[in-house]
Amino acid sequence: MKKILLVDDEPDIVEFLKYNLEQQNFEVIVGHNGEEALQRLDEKPDLILLDIMMPKLDGFETCKRIREIKEFENVPIVFLTAKAGEIDEIKGLELGASDYIQKPISPNKLIARVKSNLRKAESSNLRKSGPIKVKYGPIDINKEKYEVFIDGEKKVFPRKEFEVLYFLANNPGRVFGREILLKEVWGADVYVVDRTVDVHVRKIREKLDKHADLIETVKGVGYRLKSVD
Amino acid sequence: MKKILLVDDEPDIVEFLKYNLEQQNFEVIVGHNGEEALQRLDEKPDLILLDIMMPKLDGFETCKRIREIKEFENVPIVFLTAKAGEIDEIKGLELGASDYIQKPISPNKLIARVKSNLRKAESSNLRKSGPIKVKYGPIDINKEKYEVFIDGEKKVFPRKEFEVLYFLANNPGRVFGREILLKEVWGADVYVVDRTVDVHVRKIREKLDKHADLIETVKGVGYRLKSVD
DNA sequence: AAAAATTTTCAATAATTCTTAAGAGCAAGG
């Protein structure tokens, strides 16, 4: 369930938006001005809806401050604008806004925008960089095409298996504990049992076929891609 | 890993920027003036950070010369400016600058700008209005006439279906997430549910008939046009 | 203004992938 930080000083609007978001199963936390918004940040919202005209700290300034925090660099910030002129201002000032919705806000539009921005953020988080092509011994990986060749033969690797192999191939010879692999491949906020890694490694080994021993087990420590031949 | 050409004559600044970029896993090559910058081009940087005030060849002139080289006409060039006045000059001179960062430079801003410009460049490389005729296996596409032939037989493709297929055919083998397809085909400011893509893919598959499997599903990732064997 | 075509959404179902848990296997140490 995604968490949304809603920041606006008008109680009616807050109520209205909150209700509609909750209908869609979003968790909503509220701030009534910029300062409160910054405080609510430690609840780690996945998206921020930010009004512009607010007492204490206006939307522009709040947005800028949020963007300065490393953790929130990529959290989508969607502005709620009352006047058309504000839109130009958003575009002009490069303060890292992701989108803006013009008031009056219809529930449909709100939900569509929120979901779209969440998806966008998610897909850009996935695309965490790395080389497009990796070659390691008999293994050829093409991340762009999501393809793996073993001895020139194409094999199907489902997502997790692909990513584990891709990660290992990018750091050959180095040992990674299960915890580390989970964090790197699954993400820091995913909680699965560490033995899950074993299962994926097994499946990868199956596909590596006669090269199964390329993935070495280091007892008590983790896995690694065998050092070069 | 992306390569960045950093051009500035002040050693302290170079050191500072280089360190911060390398922290983010960028490969950094350095030039201390315009002439050196031009020499370093054969290492094919993905982005260029260019100071304006430099001995031998200033930033403006360097930028102009870089843009004259066909290979580098789309590589992002980001100016590092000391004085506000220079910003107007950048805008005025139309020398193909992509962006500018005003000194003093904070690491966060630096990284944010660099990444954003790299992303922009990447997506515009995709978009580059493709060829008029595309042939892929049994599929023949003529963009000018908006016609599609499957096994030489003409089929009617409504606009969205046409554009999805056209986009995929221009990047065969490569996997595209729904979000990317939406952005590339629908446009960044269109808000439709991501499952809409599925429906269009289905219709395209229907028309591909016995070649339906040319569009492959990569679960959890997206769609791709099957690689040719 | 009606009809047709296209695009989008929704919900049910299908397919695949991921995770868990439990027992087997295996090497090292006592």
Next chain:
DNA sequence: CCTTGCTCTTAAGAATTATTGAAAATTTTT
């Protein structure tokens, strides 16, 4: 030769993701 501590293997069922059919909404054409 048994115990201990880890890894490997399996297979079931959870969870996620894709496909499908149908209908609503939108746009275009007649």
